[in-house]
Amino acid sequence: xxxxxxxxxxxxxxxxxxANIAKNKGFEIYAITFDYxxxxxxxxxxxxxxxxxxxxxxxxxxxxxxxxxxGSSLTDESLDTELDHELSDIGKEIPITYVxxxxxxxxxxxxxxxxxxxxxxxxxxxxxxxxxxxxxxRPEFIKAFQKVVNIATKKGxxxxxxxxxxxxxxxxxxxxxxxxxxxxxxxxxxxxCYVGEKKACGRCDSCLLRLKGFKESGFKDPIKYxxxxxxxxxx
Amino acid sequence: xxxxxxxxxxxxxxxxxxANIAKNKGFEIYAITFDYxxxxxxxxxxxxxxxxxxxxxxxxxxxxxxxxxxGSSLTDESLDTELDHELSDIGKEIPITYVxxxxxxxxxxxxxxxxxxxxxxxxxxxxxxxxxxxxxxRPEFIKAFQKVVNIATKKGxxxxxxxxxxxxxxxxxxxxxxxxxxxxxxxxxxxxCYVGEKKACGRCDSCLLRLKGFKESGFKDPIKYxxxxxxxxxx
Numbered sequence: 001x002x003x004x005x006x007x008x009x010x011x012x013x014x015x016x017x018x019a020n021i022a023k024n025k026g027f028e029i030y031a032i033t034f035d036y037x038x039x040x041x042x043x044x045x046x047x048x049x050x051x052x053x054x055x056x057x058x059x060x061x062x063x064x065x066x067x068x069x070x071g072s073s074l075t076d077e078s079l080d081t082e083l084d085h086e087l088s089d090i091g092k093e094i095p096i097t098y099v100x101x102x103x104x105x106x107x108x109x110x111x112x113x114x115x116x117x118x119x120x121x122x123x124x125x126x127x128x129x130x131x132x133x134x135x136x137x138r139p140e141f142i143k144a145f146q147k148v149v150n151i152a153t154k155k156g157x158x159x160x161x162x163x164x165x166x167x168x169x170x171x172x173x174x175x176x177x178x179x180x181x182x183x184x185x186x187x188x189x190x191x192x193c194y195v196g197e198k199k200a201c202g203r204c205d206s207c208l209l210r211l212k213g214f215k216e217s218g219f220k221d222p223i224k225y226x227x228x229x230x231x232x233x234x235x
Numbered sequence: 236x237x238x239x240x241x242x243x244x245x246x247x248x249x250x251x252x253x254a255n256i257a258k259n260k261g262f263e264i265y266a267i268t269f270d271y272x273x274x275x276x277x278x279x280x281x282x283x284x285x286x287x288x289x290x291x292x293x294x295x296x297x298x299x300x301x302x303x304x305x306g307s308s309l310t311d312e313s314l315d316t317e318l319d320h321e322l323s324d325i326g327k328e329i330p331i332t333y334v335x336x337x338x339x340x341x342x343x344x345x346x347x348x349x350x351x352x353x354x355x356x357x358x359x360x361x362x363x364x365x366x367x368x369x370x371x372x373r374p375e376f377i378k379a380f381q382k383v384v385n386i387a388t389k390k391g392x393x394x395x396x397x398x399x400x401x402x403x404x405x406x407x408x409x410x411x412x413x414x415x416x417x418x419x420x421x422x423x424x425x426x427x428c429y430v431g432e433k434k435a436c437g438r439c440d441s442c443l444l445r446l447k448g449f450k451e452s453g454f455k456d457p458i459k460y461x462x463x464x465x466x467x468x469x470x
Contacts, residue, residue: 064299066344069351101347104387108343109301112336116304136387144386148379152339152371 004119005165006030006110009050009059011043013210014168015125016050016190017180021167022123023054024183031056032113034106036099037067042191049189060113066105103136107145107164114162115153123165129172142166173213181219188222199226239354240400241265241345244285244294246278248445249403250360251285251425252415256402257358258289259418266291267348269341271334272302277426284424295348301340338371342380342399349397350388358400364407377401408448416454423457434461 005027007019022029031051035044044061051059103126110122126137135141146164150156168176180187192210193200200207202225211232214221240262242254257264266286270279279296286294338361345357361372370376381399385391403411415422427445428435435442437460446467449456 060303062300064344065297066347068295069348098389099347100350100389101343101387104383105340105343105347108336108340109299112301112334112340113304115335135389135392138386141383141386144379144383148339148376148383151373151376151379152336154333154335154370157370 002028003121004028004030004057004114004117005121005123006032006114006117006119007051007054007056007123008106008110008125009033009047010125011046011050011191012125012206013173013180013187013190013192013213014127014176015047016185016187017176017183018123018125018166018168019050019054019056020180020183020185022121022165027121027123029054029056030113030117030119031059032110033059033061034109035061035063036102037065040191040194042193046189046191050186053186053189062109064105064109066099066102069100098134101136103134103141104145111149111153111162115155120155120161121163121165123167125168126166127168127171127173127176129170139166139169142169172216173209174216177213177217177219181217190223197226199224201225202227202229202232237263238356239263239265239292239349239352240356240358241267241349241352241354242286242289242291242358243341243345243360244268244282245360246281246285246425247360247427247441248408248415248422248425248448249362249411250282251420251422252411252418253358253360253401253403254285254289254291255415255418255420257356257400262356262358264289264291265348265352265354266294267345268294268296269344270296270298271337272300275426275429277428281424281426285421288421288424297344299340299344301334301337304335333369336371338369338376339380346384346388346397350390355396356398356400358402360403361401362403362406362408362411364405374401374404377404407451408444409451412448412452412454416452425458432461434459436460437462437464 003026005022007022007029009015009019009031019029033044033047048059107124114122128138142164149162149164153162155162192206194204194206195201200223211221211229215232238261240257242257242264244250244254244266254264268279268282283294342359349357363373377399384397384399388397390397427441429439429441430436435458443464446456446464450467
C-alpha cells in the first residue's frame with residue numbers, strides 16, 4: 001500500500017534533508033511550499049527543484065498573504081533583515097526575522113492537505129539545534145500541535161493519526177548536512193539566505209548557521225556566497 | 236488602554252453574536268473573514284456588514300485556497316451539499332460539509348494577525364451545542380489550540396498570553412440568538428445556508444439548526460427562506 005506524506009519544502013537545507021528522509025522511508029511525497037511574500041523568493045525556485053529531486057507526486061505552491069499583517073523583517077519591506085550578528089549571539093533572542101505564527105499556519109494548511117488526500121504523515125524540517133531562536137521550531141511546539149491534529153480532524157475522531165514528523169528536530173546542523181549527504185540530497189538546489197540576491201550574503205543569521213554547519217560537517221557548501229566570514233575557510 | 240481583539244467573522248449567526256460580545260466587552264475589533272472558495276459566497280458580504288455593525292477598526296478578507304485540496308462539499312463543485320437531513324440526525328456523524336482542518340487553519344491565521352498587531356485576544360464563534368458535528372468545534376479543540384498558541388508565539392515565550400475566546404461555545408443555538416438580541420446583533424445581515432442562493436434553502440443542516448434555534452428562542456428569523464420545514468411555524 002502506498003504511504004502518502006505531505007512534505008513542507010521551504011527550499012532550505014533542513015526541509016531538503018527532511019524530504020529526502022521521507023522519500024528514503026518509502027513515502028509518496030505530496031510537496032507543499034508556501035509563498036508568503038518572503039523577500040528571499042529564490043527559496044521557491046529551490047523548493048521546486050527539491051520536490052523534483054524527491055520525485056514528488058504533486059507539488060503545490062500555496063500562496064498565503066500572512067505578510068499583509070506585517071511584523072517581520074522577512075516580509076516587511078520597511079524592516080531590514082538582521083545582518084552581521086556574531087554566531088554566538090544567534091538564538092539568544094527571538095530575532096526580527098520571526099514571522100508571527102508562521103509554522104502554526106504552515107502546519108495547519110499541511111494538515112488540511114493531508115486530511116483531504118488521506119495522507120497519514122506530515123514531514124516538516126524544523127530544527128531546534130543551531131537554530132535562530134524561533135519559538136515555533138521547538139519540540140514542545142510540535143508536541144502541542146500533534147495534540148491539536150489528533151483532536152481537530154475527522155481522522156483523529158475515527159482513531160486514526162496524522163503524524164507530524166520532524167526528523168531533523170534534534171539534529172545539529174552539521175549532522176543534518178551529513179544525513180543529507182548520505183541520502184544524496186541536492187544541496188546545490190537549496191537556499192538559506194534571508195537577503196535573497198543572486199549569491200547568498202554570507203552575513204545573515206541563516207547564512208552563518210549554514211556555513212557553520214558545513215564547516216563542522218567537513219563537507220563543502222556547493223552554493224555561492226557574496227562574502228564568506230573570516231572563520232569559514234573553504235576546503 | 237485600548238484592548239485589541241482579532242475577531243473571526245464568517246457571516247453566520249454564531250460569529251455575529253461573538254463579534255457583538257467582543258464589542259460589548261470593550262474590545263477594538265480587527266475583523267478577519269476567510270474567503271476559502273466556499274460555495275455560499277453570500278457569507279462574505281454578510282461578514283462585511285457585520286464587521287461594520289461592530290465598528291471594526293479594520294476588516295481583512297483573507298483569501299486562502301484550502302479548497303484546492305478538495306474533500307469537502309462546501310468547496311468542491313463535484314460534491315453536493317447535504318440536504319434534507321432530519322434534525323435528529325444532525326451531529327451524529329461528521330458530515331460531508333466538513334472542510335479538512337478548517338478551524339485549525341483559520342485560528343492559525345488569526346493568531347498570526349493577532350501577534351503582528353499585538354492583540355491579546357482572538358474571538359471565534361465556534362459552538363459545540365446544536366452544531367453539525369465538526370471535530371474542530373469542540374471545547375477540547377479550543378483548549379489544545381490555546382496550548383499551541385502559548386508555545387508557538389513570541390508573546391507566549393515572553394509570558395504573555397493571546398487568549399482564544401469562544402464565548403458561544405457552550406450555548407444552545409436559541410441562547411446564542413437571545414444573547415444576540417440582547418446586544419442588538421444585526422441578524423438580518425447573517426447567512427447560514429450552505430447552498431448560497433438568493434434565499435436560504437431551509438433544507439441544509441445549517442438552515443435547520445438556525446431555524447430550530449429561532450423557534451426555541453421565540454424570536455423571528457429576519458432572513459428569507461425558499462422553503463420552511465413543516466415543524467417551523469412563523470410567528
